[in-house]
Amino acid sequence: MTLVLAIVVPLVAAFLIPVFHLARKTLPVSLIGIMGLISLSASMAAAYAGWFSPEVSLLGGWAPEIGIVLVADRLSSAFLLITGIGSGAALACALEKFGGGPWRFYAIFFLLLGSMNGILLTGDLFNLFVFYEIFSVAAYLLVAFSMSWQALEAGLKYLVLGTIGALFILLGTAFTFMATGILNMALLSEALVSVPRETLTAISACLVLGLTIKTGAFPVHFWLPDAHSSAQTAVSALLSGVLVKVSIYALMRVCFLFFLETNGTVFLAITVIGSLSALGGHLMALRQDDIKRLLAYSTVAQIGYILIGVGCASAAGAAAAVFHSFNHMLMKMGLFIAAGNVSDEKGTREICKLTGLWKEKPFWVLGFTVLSAAIVGIPPLNGFMSKWFIILSSAGAGTVIPALVIAAGTVISAAYYLRVLSAFVSPGESDQEDPFKSSPRKVRSKIVSLTIVGSFAMFCLALGIMAFSPFSREYFSSIGRTAVDVGAYVGLVTGR
Amino acid sequence: MITLSYVTSVIIFCIGLYTIMARRNLFKTVLGLALMESAILLIIVSSGYIPGGVPPIEPFMGPAVNPLPHAFTLTAIVIGASDIALALAFIIKLQRHYRSVDLDRIRGLRG
Amino acid sequence: MSLSNLFDGINAPFLAAGLVLYISAVISGEWYFKAPGERVRFRVLVAAASAGSIGILSSGNWLLFVFFLEILTLSLWSMISMKEPRAALVYLLSQLAAAGLILVGTAGVYAHTGSLAIGPVPEPWRVFFMAGFGIKAAFPLLHFWLPEAHGKAPSPASALLSGFAVKTGILGLIRAFPEPFAPLVLIGTVMAFFGAFMAVFPRDIKRVLAYSTMSHLGFMTAAVGAGSGEIAAAYAFSHAMIKGNLFISAGIVEKTFGTRDIFALRGSGRLHFAAVAALTAGAFFAAGLPGTASYLLKNSVISSLGHTAPWWQPFMLTAAGMMAAGYLLNITAPLFFRDNSKNGTPKHEEGGNIIFAVLSVTILLLVIAADSFFPSILHAFRVDTGFTPASDKLEAFIASAAAGLIILLARLRLKGIPEQGLPDIKICLSMDEGPLYAFNRVSGCCHPGRLNTFVFVALVFLVLLMLTL
Structure with a gap:
């Protein structure tokens, strides 16, 4: 029941907001806050339930062969936690920035929340596609929400590429259905073993291509930098921190369930895509002048790291990928919030014009520094440990090149993050400007955003140190073991 | 008959993909999306076809065709419609800003 | 841990x-x-x-x-x-x-x-x-x-x-x-020689010291490759003390006279003896003159290569050791013996604190103590801590002579080098340098034409030649 609630509660909130809007033009912030809290606690309840005892709920009481099932195991729970923390932070930032004014924004936000939980919990391939499309439409709308021409263009680009990706997923689903006649993912993982090789190749090509486009990995990443940089701060953070992770969950779930035993080439392809993404993303980030585009290309690279972990096709690799997903959520959300606030106040996103911030806003710069050190992979922060785990699992899978790519990526990312930081600490124009000319704009202090950035930075430090203890490592490796244990998943769903 | 519909759908799919890649007009891009979608729907619908089957409505008169693909198709049509509606809305907004629907003139964002 | x-x-x-x-x-x-x-x-x-x-x-x-x-x-x-x-x-x-x-x-x-x-x-x-x-x-x-x-x-x-x-x-x-690992010996040998050679040219004192560090690291790498990690560790200690002294005293010189350029520092020893003395003392120990720890350790490294190593490896190491004396003389001698009246007196800023000069010399004293302390450790692993065995004396002499010649020739040839960076190799070489000139024409495709890359390529060719022989 908790699983159904995790999907239904945010959807109800999404439909209640327009209704409340009819009664009052401006919604009180506390109302949306409470709705957010209830929705998040519903998804946390599902995560909790799924973590300690894997849970299945058959919708309408139909058997898994016919009906739709919702499944929560440790992999889903881990991603529920990631999306929960991430969307909570994004909601808090949005509430601080916009207040209760834009009711449409919040309606779309809750729609997104519900569909994300749907993707993370569903055990049915077609249902996955449906939730994926709700999720995508909500994401397109959020990207274009500010209605500036950049945002509209980015939204359209995202929409076209996202729809192509969705159509490939739909095609893969159609092929799967034609080949086997079932859509339940657990049953499919058994049925696909007996499917002819050529059909399986077509299915895996369609599904992996579609999911890769949705993830934003390198060769088909075009939408990602535009969408992530043109959206508003809270949305950028949500896109980079959370939405990408949901796509990665879908990729992991589908690939591990369907192709782990049947088609090893898929994982080789994912490793190649991941390595290309990591290198390409870093190299493109090096060339950016716009701070948000830089962060967006850095996201492409980090997606590459996660895909390298997934491509290892081992429990260790999956655990490393989940750990890095969690870390990347913390780091990139914090970075986007910090960069967005700083550039909003400076009125520009050009890195070379973001000077003198160390004097004006030391806390923001400090937070940005810690988070960028974490994402570069400086010990003792969490980025170092998650990179180490990915390198370790990659070497364990017998491939060295991805590990070398990660090592090279560290160097490149250090170069471009240092460029940003050196701009931040360099003396600003205001130092030379005469006092009469400068009129400090009164900007509302962003205490909530600052708290989020600060606490994410602390969290990065804590996770980096915790990763050394065998106890917490055991937690993460249990996620990896769940992810690759197809038999347990099938047993869970079918009740055998 | 089935083969014919599969071949048709593959051709339509390729036409759609080509339209998206080759045409610079945003409306044609959307048309391409719609074509691709129709092709996939055609595949799904024809996959449920049984030679000599009857509509799956009670009471059955002989073997009925598989109703599940029809349900999928309906769902996918709804989803596709919302996607295309959204795309058209974006294009209208962009047209008001640029006074054009040509991709070569709408190049605000790099990369 | x-x-x-x-x-x-x-x-x-x-x-x-x-x-x-x-x-x-x-x-x-x-x-x-x-x-x-x-x-x-x-x-x-x-x-x-x-x-x-x-x-x-x-x-x-x-x-x-x-x-x-x-x-x-x-x-x-x-x-x-x-x-x-x-x-x-x-x-x-x-x-x-x-x-x-x-x-x-x-x-x-x-x-x-x-x-x-x-x-x-x-x-x-x-x-x-x-x-x-x-x-x-x-x-x-x-x-x-x-x-x-x-x-x-x-x-x-x-x-x-x-x-x-x-x-x-x-x-x-x-x-x-x-365990002994031959490629490391090879790398170490090349590195010791290359570092020593590059240290001859710069006018910046600290750059000379940096290349000197590279040369010494080459000795350590060779020792590691020969399988005698203890000698490398002892060498590391002694070198750390010497370089600590040299860099800190170079800092004193820089702060006192406002420059690190050897040309500008000519004769500065007469102006402020204490500042320069520490640097000179450090250079004396670093040069590997008999009686110092680095002399002892360089010889241990060379003799640890043993008889399995090809003859030219100890030869090159010996030459590199001798070149240390040359390049250190290069940076210390002008401080005392050159008259700087032509260029005007160097900027002389009071505040070179003698206490710190003394401090860096005390570090050196530790090295001297190490000289008497480490042989006992070395004896446990190595037999010979004296000079190279008698049969190698001629070889050592030839090596030193070759080192001296290289430095002399290089200095003469590169007298008018520009302030920054190294010259283009084509400027340095002319037809009368016969073999070197020919080599440059042959190897022109392998290097961009700068002196340091030319030297490196030449060394690699030399080593390859030796290996094939």
Whole structure:
């Protein structure tokens, strides 16, 4: 029941907001806050339930062969936690920035929340596609929400590429259905073993291509930098921190369930895509002048790291990928919030014009520094440990090149993050400007955003140190073991 | 008959993909999306076809065709419609800003 | 990770070197940095660096080793960027690449053996450790960061860099290759000679010292390759003390006279003897004159190669050792014997504090103490601590003569070199240099035409020739 609630509660909130809007033009912030809290606690309840005892709920009481099932195991729970923390932070930032004014924004936000939980919990391939499309439409709308021409263009680009990706997923689903006649993912993982090789190749090509486009990995990443940089701060953070992770969950779930035993080439392809993404993303980030585009290309690279972990096709690799997903959520959300606030106040996103911030806003710069050190992979922060785990699992899978790519990526990312930081600490124009000319704009202090950035930075430090203890490592490796244990998943769903 | 519909759908799919890649007009891009979608729907619908089957409505008169693909198709049509509606809305907004629907003139964002 | 690791036979010299260097760096930093903010920053960074160093020495597995290496790297990067952000960036990026390579190697070792413990590295993963520690220890071609970082860092930071940070590369090599490993001997030999040769040219005192560090690291690498890690560790200690002294006293000279250019410093010893004396004393010990620790250790390295090594390897090492005397004379002699009246007196800023000059000399005294202290350790592992065996005396003589000739020729030929950077090889060579000129024409495709790359290519060709013979 908790699983159904995790999907239904945010959807109800999404439909209640327009209704409340009819009664009052401006919604009180506390109302949306409470709705957010209830929705998040519903998804946390599902995560909790799924973590300690894997849970299945058959919708309408139909058997898994016919009906739709919702499944929560440790992999889903881990991603529920990631999306929960991430969307909570994004909601808090949005509430601080916009207040209760834009009711449409919040309606779309809750729609997104519900569909994300749907993707993370569903055990049915077609249902996955449906939730994926709700999720995508909500994401397109959020990207274009500010209605500036950049945002509209980015939204359209995202929409076209996202729809192509969705159509490939739909095609893969159609092929799967034609080949086997079932859509339940657990049953499919058994049925696909007996499917002819050529059909399986077509299915895996369609599904992996579609999911890769949705993830934003390198060769088909075009939408990602535009969408992530043109959206508003809270949305950028949500896109980079959370939405990408949901796509990665879908990729992991589908690939591990369907192709782990049947088609090893898929994982080789994912490793190649991941390595290309990591290198390409870093190299493109090096060339950016716009701070948000830089962060967006850095996201492409980090997606590459996660895909390298997934491509290892081992429990260790999956655990490393989940750990890095969690870390990347913390780091990139914090970075986007910090960069967005700083550039909003400076009125520009050009890195070379973001000077003198160390004097004006030391806390923001400090937070940005810690988070960028974490994402570069400086010990003792969490980025170092998650990179180490990915390198370790990659070497364990017998491939060295991805590990070398990660090592090279560290160097490149250090170069471009240092460029940003050196701009931040360099003396600003205001130092030379005469006092009469400068009129400090009164900007509302962003205490909530600052708290989020600060606490994410602390969290990065804590996770980096915790990763050394065998106890917490055991937690993460249990996620990896769940992810690759197809038999347990099938047993869970079918009740055998 | 089935083969014919599969071949048709593959051709339509390729036409759609080509339209998206080759045409610079945003409306044609959307048309391409719609074509691709129709092709996939055609595949799904024809996959449920049984030679000599009857509509799956009670009471059955002989073997009925598989109703599940029809349900999928309906769902996918709804989803596709919302996607295309959204795309058209974006294009209208962009047209008001640029006074054009040509991709070569709408190049605000790099990369 | 355990503190008892600190005191095992190989770590102990590194620990001792670290202790002395960090203390002297803090003290000289107090004097070197004038602004109070800088002083506080430097103190904090030294604390972080020393924590990293203790971590490196006490860690029992490769992951922690890299972990603390990166902490050391970061604090040193921050120290360098107090003066030269660009050189600091090069340093940071190269060290991150090194750490990444070692991490990849470690992951491979773990996949291979199932253990992260520090120890010999199995075959397929050796190349990653070689490359990673090679960047740290400035192997030729991987040394690009070293002259920049050492030359441009604030002097106390240079002392730490040259004294301790690069030695972590040697420590890693000792740990990863405890058995004799021929490629390391080869690399070490080339590196010792290349570093010594490059040290002849620069006019910047600290750049000379940086190349000198590279040359000495070559000796250590050769010792590691010969399988005698204890000699490399002892060498590292002695070299750390000498370079600590040299860099700190170079800092004193720089602060006193406002320049590090040898031409501008001509005759400065007559103006402010105390500032220059420390540098000269350090150079005396570094040159490897008989009776000093570096003399003893250089000879131990050469004799540790044993009779299995081809004849030209000890020969090249001997030549490199002799060239040390040459390039150090190059930077110290003008301080006393050249008259600078033509160029006008150098900028003379009072404040060269004699106490700090004395401090750096006390570091040297430790080296002299080590001279009598380490032979007993060395005796346990090595038989011969005297000069090279009698049969090699002629060879040693020829080597020294060759070294002297090379330096003399190079100085004569490059008299009018420009202030910055090295000249184009075509300017230096003319038709009358017969073989060198011909070689340049032949190898022109392999190098961009700068002197340093030309020398390196020439060395590689020479070594290849020797190997085929």
